[in-house]
Amino acid sequence: MKKDKEKTNVKDKIKNGIYKSIKYILIIGIILIVLYIFFPEQIKSTMDISQRYGLEMITIFPAVLILMGLADVWVPKSLINKYLGKNSGLKGMLLSIFLGTLPTGPLYIAFPIAAELLRKKARISNVMIFLGVWASLKIPQISVEIKFLGVKFASIRFIFTLISIIIIGYLIEMIVEKSEVKV
Amino acid sequence: MVAIIINGITLSLLIFTILKNKTKAKKALVMSLVKAVNLLPMMLVIIVLIGLIFGFIPPEMIRNYLGSNESILQIVLASLFGAITMIPSLVALPLAGSLIEAGASYTPVAAFITTLTMVGFITLPVELKELGKKITILRNVFAFIFAIIISLIIGVLM
Numbered sequence: 223m224k225k226d227k228e229k230t231n232v233k234d235k236i237k238n239g240i241y242k243s244i245k246y247i248l249i250i251g252i253i254l255i256v257l258y259i260f261f262p263e264q265i266k267s268t269m270d271i272s273q274r275y276g277l278e279m280i281t282i283f284p285a286v287l288i289l290m291g292l293a294d295v296w297v298p299k300s301l302i303n304k305y306l307g308k309n310s311g312l313k314g315m316l317l318s319i320f321l322g323t324l325p326t327g328p329l330y331i332a333f334p335i336a337a338e339l340l341r342k343k344a345r346i347s348n349v350m351i352f353l354g355v356w357a358s359l360k361i362p363q364i365s366v367e368i369k370f371l372g373v374k375f376a377s378i379r380f381i382f383t384l385i386s387i388i389i390i391g392y393l394i395e396m397i398v399e400k401s402e403v404k405v
Numbered sequence: 406m407v408a409i410i411i412n413g414i415t416l417s418l419l420i421f422t423i424l425k426n427k428t429k430a431k432k433a434l435v436m437s438l439v440k441a442v443n444l445l446p447m448m449l450v451i452i453v454l455i456g457l458i459f460g461f462i463p464p465e466m467i468r469n470y471l472g473s474n475e476s477i478l479q480i481v482l483a484s485l486f487g488a489i490t491m492i493p494s495l496v497a498l499p500l501a502g503s504l505i506e507a508g509a510s511y512t513p514v515a516a517f518i519t520t521l522t523m524v525g526f527i528t529l530p531v532e533l534k535e536l537g538k539k540i541t542i543l544r545n546v547f548a549f550i551f552a553i554i555i556s557l558i559i560g561v562l563m
Contacts, residue, residue: 232435239442246446250453264460272456275499279448281408285415286495287444291437292418295429328493330531337535350544358522362411363494369407370502371514378562379515379555383523386551394543401539 282369286325286362293325299335306339306352318348319384322355325362332356346398347391354387444493451496455503464508471509475560483513484552487520488545491527494518512560519552 258265302321306314332353339349359380367376422430458467471479492500501514524545525532532541 232439235439236442239439239445243442243445243449246449250449254453261461266460268453268456268460270456271459271503272452275455275503276452279452279499282411283444283448283495284441285408285412287437287441288419288434289411289415290440291433291435292415292422294436295422295433329525330528333528333531333535340536346540350540353544354523354548357525358494358519363498363522365407365411366495366498367518370499371505375511375515375559375563378559379519382555382558383519386555387523390544390547390551393547394540397543398539 278369282366286366289362290325290327294327297324297326299326299331302335302352303338303342306344306348314345314348315351315388318352319355322352323359323361325360326356329353329357345395347388347395350391350394351387354390355384358383358387444495447493448496451492451500455500458503458507462507467504468508471504471513473510473512475510475512479513480516480553480556483516484520484524484549484556487517487552488524488549489526490521491525492521494522497521510560511563512556515559516552516556519555520549523548523552 254265254268305317306321336349336353339352340346364376364380367379419430419433422433471483490497497518501518504514505511529541529545532544536544
């Protein structure tokens with residue numbers, strides 16, 4: 223029963239996505255045609271650039287999306303829970319970073335995981351580092367960033383974002399623990 | 406080059422998964438398809454938006470507003486824009502790349518990407534509910550401040 227429900231859910235999601243895409247294609251098409259009547263030159267160059275970027279995105283997006291799908295089946299959320307809950311210290315920090323970079327879901331999925339970890343008394347700094355890395359340093363995201371913004375930009379941003387996330391993690395831990403002692 | 410590497414990695418992992426466990430592989434592909442069709446509308450909008458930016462906005466204007474004559478106001482505005490918008494970062498990155506190509510400087514673009522991923526106004530209700538007021542406020546405020554610092558460093562180093 224549960225499986226059937228899941229299946230229809232998936233089908234609905236795919237159907238909705240396709241409907242929405244068709245709707246968007248029609249609206250965008252109409253806008254472009256209307257603009258073409260008034261600005262034929264500009265729309266011609268718009269189409270050229272869009273085509274170029276569209277093709278570039280096609281070379282990387284299917285792979286990135288399949289990678290995310292694979293991570294979903296190989297890295298169950300319970301695994302993150304299990305490993306992050308227990309380890310503190312440097313090992314815990316490195317684990318938080320590693321588990322955060324895995325190509326799994328969007329940030330709003332990470333909040334419940336983080337809350338669960340905090341309830342289980344995992345170190346605040348590690349949970350914050352996990353959240354930060356999950357939000358901005360995911361492997362698929364980095365590969366798209368390298369493609370469109372270059373290796374230099376992506377690596378500088380990676381390094382300084384990681385440093386910032388670690389500092390933020392410890393700052394939050396310090397502030398929260400200090401205020402708890404007072405209470 | 407990146408495309409070749411990531412396609413190679415994905416392909417080998419996919420083949421490994423198929424050989425190891427067919428149901429898992431199928432499930433993964435279905436999940437990817439769901440993600441793909443849900444991302445597609447936004448992707449179409451961004452692709453056309455990139456084209457329109459190049460087609461209609463003169464490069465001088467982009468250089469004027471997003472160029473290297475950086476002011477702290479420009480960076481703060483770019484950070485705010487990143488914090489309130491909810492474009493999936495996967496499609497925001499090509500847009501960011503196109504702005505650079507069109508003449509924008511790296512600093513505001515870096516500020517935009519960093520707050521887009523680290524600060525979430527839209528997801529704030531979920532975060533408040535799950536993590537509580539104190540951690541949520543601290544996390545987002547710190548992320549915003551550090552995003553500005555990161556973008557300034559990127560501006561200097563690029």
